Amino acid sequence: MTARTRRRALVLVAPAVATILVVSACAKNSGDNKAQPVPTLTGACAQFQPFAGHAGTTVKMFASIISPESDSLQKSWKEFEDCTGIKISYEGSNDFESQLGVRVNGGNAPDLAIIPQPGLLQKMVSTGKVAKPSQATVSNAERYWNATWKAYGTVNGTFYAAPMSANMKSLVWYSPKAFTTAGYKVPTSWTEMMALSDTIAGTGKKPWCGGIASGTATGWPATDWLEQVVLRTGGGDVYDKWISHDIKFNSPEILRAMQQVQSWMLNPRYVNGGFGDVRSIATTTFQDAGKPILTGQCWMLQQASFYGAQWPKGTKIAEDGDVFAFYLPQIDASIKTPVVGGGEFVTAFANRPEVQAVQTYLTTPEWHTSRIKAATGWVSANQAADKSAYTDPIDKLSARYLTDPDTTFRFDASDLMPPAVGAGQEWKSMTAWFAEGKTVEQIAKDIDGQWPA
Amino acid sequence: MTAGTVTAEQARARPALPAAKAVRRSFSSPIASLIVIVMAVLWTIPTFGLFVTSVRPAREVATTGWWTIFTNPHVTLSNYETVLFQSSFGSSAGLMPYLVNSLAITIPATIIPLTLAAMAAYALAWVRFKGSDTIFFIIFALQVVPLQLALIPLQQLFNEQLARVGIDLQGTYVPVWTAHTMFALPIAVFLLHNFIAQLPRDVMEAAMVDGANHFKTFRSIVLPLSTPALASFTIFQFLWVWNDLLVGLTFTGGTPDVAPLTVRLAQLGGSFGRSWELLTAGAFVSIVVPLAVFFSLQRYFVRGLLAGSVKG
């Protein structure tokens, strides 16, 4: 029996070892085909000539964008891949923020990462693993974006990452049909908006709905509400100092703003239409929050342009449709059209030529137009992107505000704060504010306490 | 298999039945049966709700509870079709490639630690040497190390240290197999040691007297006699690896080439927000395989994992 086992063992081992050797030999083969002459691309592919010469290479991309939005992304660079022969291997994860850190520190960084938070970009730059972009990328970023945007991709004076998509957060979703039927007008000032809220509350309905649950990122929509009010009451200057912690949460400016949020989204007369009391905001997912607008259980939801993707199939999004959005009005008329927005930054962790080619391609107006055409619900702040390509009215509205030079545009503050606050304590404390009814002073103190020294 | 092993195995199994009966009899009452049935129903309801939700149409899932299916029976298989096959569902072929990956990850990540742990457990139990106690206690204590701590150091090992000597493992299953093996070893060595150490001493000594060395004893006596423990551990390790998210996410890098089902499911949870009907269908698909494994290995449970640690 033993002898038989031994013979069997040898029979098994020989091919297995051989296979391992062959497999590892094959694995090493790819990537050695350099030094070929740059081919000339013709026909429809001619537009990709600047990116030619890297056929057969693969660029690994990692991002937080997942299906179905990621399908549209992949569609938007399909032609680029086909013409240049560069394969973009895309991976989306809803654990992107934590996974990126693990992988970069573990030496397994992706070639390109699409980072939605400038604060996280700073952290990544501090690891020393971020590659500087090519000159072509830098000059495109200068040419096609305004200086504010380029600054968000800059760390300690060095430009690292060009913006990709943008979103407009200063919107209020409502139902034009229901407004018309009830005879309500879209408010153009904060006072009007509060008066309308009181009118609706007087009819026994709840004017506002909201939801801040978002898995491990629960709380982020509430930080947006506070940012809207801070920018509308304090202006860009206070807002910037708040981000750099020169103005603390526990300062008169921010406390006042928090009280204003308290009288709005934490007002038991105003919220939470269709779900329950104020506390239910903490357990309602942000995706679900606006649904009662369709059934008349609530009237308004403050949420970003990308919320358009959450409406059920068949909902007509238009100025005279089932739902639409109006600009969240000003509070202080001396602050010119305050707009809070967000965006993503294409960051490279490798400087191989094909990686740089993809990074540069993603800054071109051609790609931005291609992505706009691929599917709705996506807005670019690239000034040269073809604005006539937008088909969705919300996208058009957002693009107008995002590329208008006369707005007071600021990036989402929590995305700029250090992650310990912007992706940690601020989310938690804001959630506790809704769920546990803590005072604004207590919330402010908790957040300040976690600001890294 | 020799006649000796069969006898030893039977010898272990035989006294179990009458003893169990004795305990059984002394507890016999219809109330006890009722308690078991109630408990089994309670334990099954949540999973049953998941199953029911997965066959309901999307609109009804969002607005009514799953139990309304009994008064309003609308059933559809389209959720499963979408999840398993539809090409627009994120990746080009639905969940299929991930299902394959899960198997390709789980099978070696079960067999390799099982083998290595059985070897180590045998050495610690029967090849006693100076320091073997200490090693055993250290291995046992390593159970408390949370695997999250090892994520970055192990990534550095695979991507930097090994790459420096020319071994490139990126895009293969090797890192994820190795990581699962490492994390499974403490509990595996501990549990298998409990069993292997209790094997009858006379059988082992007889083998040695016959001139078998440790390698032969291990292969021809210890392994066959330990089948119940090995089967039980196989089930637990299989379930653990199959259901793992963190190790898979970190060491496979979520692409359809190597990522397991759980990584994909977690992505669906995020991107669809509230497409419950699809999420539940996906979750149910992921339960089916481990259940099949459990049912096929279940009979070994009758004698079970820790039978060896019972002391007379």
Place this chain on the structure above:
Amino acid sequence: MSGTTAVLADSVWSDAALKFQNTLVVVAAFLGIVLLVFFAAGRATGRIARPLTIAVFLGPALVLLLFGLVIPALGTINLSFRNDDSTRYVGNRNYIWAFTSDPIRQVLTNTLLWIIIAPVVTTVLGLAMALLVDRMKRQSFYKSLIFMPMAVSFVGASFIWRFVYEARDPNQPQVGLLSQVVIALGWKHPPNWILEQPLNNFLLMVIMIWVQTGFAMVVLSAAIKAVPDEITEAARIDGAQGPRLLFYVTIPMIRNTLIVVLTTVMITTLKVFDIVRTMTGGNFGTQILANEMYSQKFVQFDAGRGSTLAVILFVAVLPLVIYNIIQLRKERATR
């Protein structure tokens, strides 16, 4: 478009076949190499035979454990004395933070509740089921039902339990089973379960207990079946019945198994972070150590604080580990 799908489907199958083939080759190669090493090492004689035997049997496991767990654990202890990006030593500052900051104190209290309640309830329920199920017809059917949650990933379990705990406004149709049941029982305004402190902590523990009871039951059931017949018979002749037989004979007989089950479930409980992470994200006063550690380390990038919490986590189970070692020591000594 449909043409593309068909082509993809083909490639999916061939891809799957290739992956399975590679996997089987690797498993075969692994087992082959093990046998080959056994064969080679088995031929060794003389003074090197014994050390070689020990090295072959123990070596691979020890090397993997060294790289996989020992070195990372030592590294973590080092990092816990360093600042957030590990660039300088800060003494015991992180430890002072962990024991004085209010949120972390709540985390520690919650964790303590978890590691006491979840393992004890799991073990008691598992033991009860093991005893009761033993006498029933079709016991493997009931065992399988109770074991089934073990087959559900924690990600899947969190989907499942959201259908139980989901709360809607009482005047609307309910989607969550728990709310529906208590409304049917006459409680007109059930709370939003996940928000109710400290109830929500226990509701989350229920998930853990639901998953782990099957494990406890299966293991304990095997132990009960292995109790030698003569002992129970002797006790019965002495007049032991029902509970007396249970507490004075069966439980002492399976004491070691009970301790092992309790320890295993406790260590699992301490390390599990998925349940809290997916159900509440640690909000509403439900945070536990393992999840706080994960978010400090990987979301907020504070390696110092994250590592400190991890060290507290090891130390928390240390008494249990030492107790087990003492037990094992006795057992190994008497063998």
